[in-house]
Amino acid sequence: MTTSDLRPVLDEETALRLLRNGAFEIEGRLVDASNTTLRGILTLDGLTARCVYKPVAGERPLWDFPDGTLAGREVSAYLVSRATGWDLVPPTVLRDGPLGPGACQLWIEEPDDAEPLVGFVPAASLPPRWFRVASARDEDGTPYALAHADDPRLARLAVLDAVINNADRKGGHVLVGPDDRIYGVDHGVSFHVEDKLRTVLWGWARRPLPPDAVEMLTGLAAALPGELGDELAEHLTLAELTALSGRVDRLLAGDRFPLPSEDWPAVPWPPV
Template sequence: MTSSDLRPRPDGAAVRRLLRDGVLTVDGRLVEASNTTLRGTLTLDGVSAHCVYKPIRGERPLWDFPDGTLADREVAAYLVAEALGGELVPPTVLRDGPFGTGSCQWWIDEPDGAAPLVGFVAADAVPPGWFPIAAARDDDGTAYTLAHADDPRLARLAVFDAVVNNADRKGGHVLVGPDDRIYGVDHGVTFHVEEKLRTVLWGWAGRTLPADLVAALAVLADRLDADLGEQVAHHLTLGEVAALRARVDRLRSTGRFPLPPRDGPVFPWPPI
């Protein structure tokens, strides 16, 4: 049995058990990642699946995030995404591995030929139903536009990013799974107490939140006051948990997608 036999559903007990208890072997390294990011294979009771393993010892120090905390933030992001609904983040756990403790996340195989929902397109050829976000030119001076689809799955991901204060929502961190779900990955720089939202998903900025997202935020707020608050407190500081609650409350109060900050960067680099 392979990973294709177990759908990456966040409520799947079998998936979480495999992530948590499976024998983890490393297959190779994803060399484009800034921190040590390894592709691995998990095996348990005759079942095998691929995963992304990010050992804490491979995290590069950041000036604005405490050392050795990125793996915990990956797990906290999954817990919040699960409560928000929509299966936005592949199941993720904190566990031991060949290079020590780190985050372990279900691998998402994008189907061959899957059309991206975020990217640079020719300035005069923005697809219908897409939001133009920023203008750009290549070395030859050709004009391009950074844009993304007006897709309710992306809208939910944009709300999730605002909730977790995601400082690095690149277009390449948005995956389309074989089950036609949208997944956000790479959430190590999240949950800062200062406003650091940097994203390519600004298309809905300032617009009214759809009713389903308003309802999802209400559920998330209730969960934070109950079991979820205790769960994320194992991975974040008390100040970061308080800031998380405040961001949820602010989104519910305004009822709108957040606006880009007036000072400081609004896009990650590189954006894709």
């Protein structure tokens, strides 16, 4: 089997069918993840693709999120992303796997020549059309800037994070996939009822929302009381769904990207 065999171009429904029903083989563990995170290979009807599998049994207890709920939040982020029409989160399902039930997400392989859109750059040479988010120095005292590109694809991701209340948008959770599409991954600590937005994508703070974001939020507000809300109710509490609707309404009313909270660290650690 070649690497290209594991990079099939799949439409969404085919990807979901493979994720739900594919025969599962564990390939290895992603050792940098704080919770048990495995890479696997799924095979169904002659199709083969990689996936990321996060079993509920491997979730590390957190003081502010109920135990055993992170996988469902991963699926919820995908459901909201799909409802926006922006498709920023790879197809994700909750399924049984080798270590029990867990979130199973299509693996996104970044091209070798993909240019990073978020990271630390020398403070004296910030790339054109990049936003400085925070200042830093390396061990030798050389100044750097945590920064990201002023890219409309990233702006959409920043809006999605505000909607789902993502508490951990690191730079490494932003992927550039095939055809230069942007994907956000790792949404287990999202949808809290309290404001916990923590991200490296603060470049648009206070700025007006673009028209496509206002259109998306309007559609999302209309979808939440219907089928979308019913799907999310399988993974989120009533209080979390109410808070989700409230965030959408506030974004529409304010018509601007949110500001960092004064009660919660604004940038995750590590940032990238």
